Amino acid sequence: MAECTDSYLQYVIRQVEKAKERCKDPIVLVEQRLDFSKWIPQGFGTGDCVIVSDDVLTVIDFKYGLGVLVESENNPQMMCYALGALELFDSLYDIKRIEMTIFQPRRDNVSTYEISKDELLEWAQSVLSLTAKLAENGEGDFKAGEHCQFCKVKATCRKRAEYNLELAKYDFEMPTNLDNTEIAAILSKADELISWASDVKEYALQQALNGEEFDGFKVVEGRSTRKYTDETAVADAVTQAGFDPYEHKVLGITAMTKLLGKTRFEKLLGGLIEKPKGKPTLVPITDKRKQINKAADAADEFKEEN
Ligand code: SF4
Known part of the structure; x- marks a missing residue:
């Protein structure tokens, strides 16, 4: 955890240095409340770091999570935060562009997206405001996807159920073997399907403990x-x-680093540390990790374990 926050700090310091090259008096704000209620009724958030300078406004979000890789490109949360920051500082600085960064160290993900102030304001008027109004009136369409895992009604939402149950069609439409295109279609939804099914199971358990009955x-x-x-x-x-x-075991790397301190750990044990290759994992093509090209090599390397 400390390594993650240290690397985040280093990143922020580099961005502040860049801001100083653009402008002599940039402002650096940490945990800044950002109000974008002008576009979304009662909408606000907390920016982990906002750096305000002439020309560029920088919004940085630290994401410690590991489960979902978060990209900054057209990320509505980041764009809302940027709107909140603009509300505060647009009149004080000559801001032309907004740079939004998601810093997600446990996924080796530093995702930066840049947008002009005019484009951002255009999006706020033509997309954000209108969508917020629809939502406020209970209109508009439900949209299921990876984001459902953060939703309060994730276990009981019909739209999410329909979205995940689309996979059920493979039960009856494909009587013999699936081809690679069909398997790819299943893979692309498998994680969400598993996540939805376990949300429904957990919800049903809690309801059953409260006296609800589920047939069978x-x-x-x-x-x-x-x-x-x-x-x-x-x-x-x-x-x-x-x-x-007692069983006597050598401390793990994290506990040993804590015992010795980082410098002594490196000095004493630096030459005795290796990072073995990770087990092959099938991931979406958008994942940033490098592809293992030689399937045969990978299979050779891992078959003894399996
Ligand atoms: S669970 Fe339903 S309501 Fe919640 S985000 Fe998904 S589709 Fe929307």
Whole structure:
């Protein structure tokens, strides 16, 4: 966690230095409330870092999450934050462009998108305001996708169910083997399907615990494993019996770094650290990681493990 925030800090410092080259008195704001209620009723957010200078307004969002890779291009959250920052500083600085960056260290993702002030304001008028009005009136269309996982009604939303159940058609339309195009279509939705199914399961469990009934289902105790009731008493008893109750293991890298401090860790152990190749993973083509080209090599390397 500290490494992630350190690298974020370094990134912000570099952006502040760039801002100083453009303008002698840039402002740097951290955890700044950004109000964009002019376009979305009651809309506001908190900008992790906003750097205001002549010419460029910079908005940076630190995302610690690992699950979803977030891109900044046409990202409505970032564009709303930029509008909020413009509201505060447009009259004080000569802002022409807005640079929006998502800094997501655990995914090695630094995604930057630049838009002119005029384009941003045009989007706010022609898209954001109109969409917000539709939503406020309960009109408009539901749009299911990866973002559903953050929605309050994710477990019970019919649109999300329909979207995920589209896959069910493969049950009856393809009686023999699926071809690669069909498998690709399934892969592109598999993660969302799994996420939706587990949201529905979790929701149903909570409802069942509250007394709701679902045809064909009941609540039972899950599997559990035995455990000690008192570890100290166990250790004492085994020691008295003449045995060593502890297993001795070398600390893991994170705990060892904490014990030694980063500098001493590097000095003592730098030459003894390696990063093994990760297990092959099938990901969407948009993923930023480099493709493993030689399928045969990868298979050779990993087949012994499997
Ligand atoms: S779960 Fe339904 S309401 Fe929520 S974001 Fe998805 S489609 Fe929209």
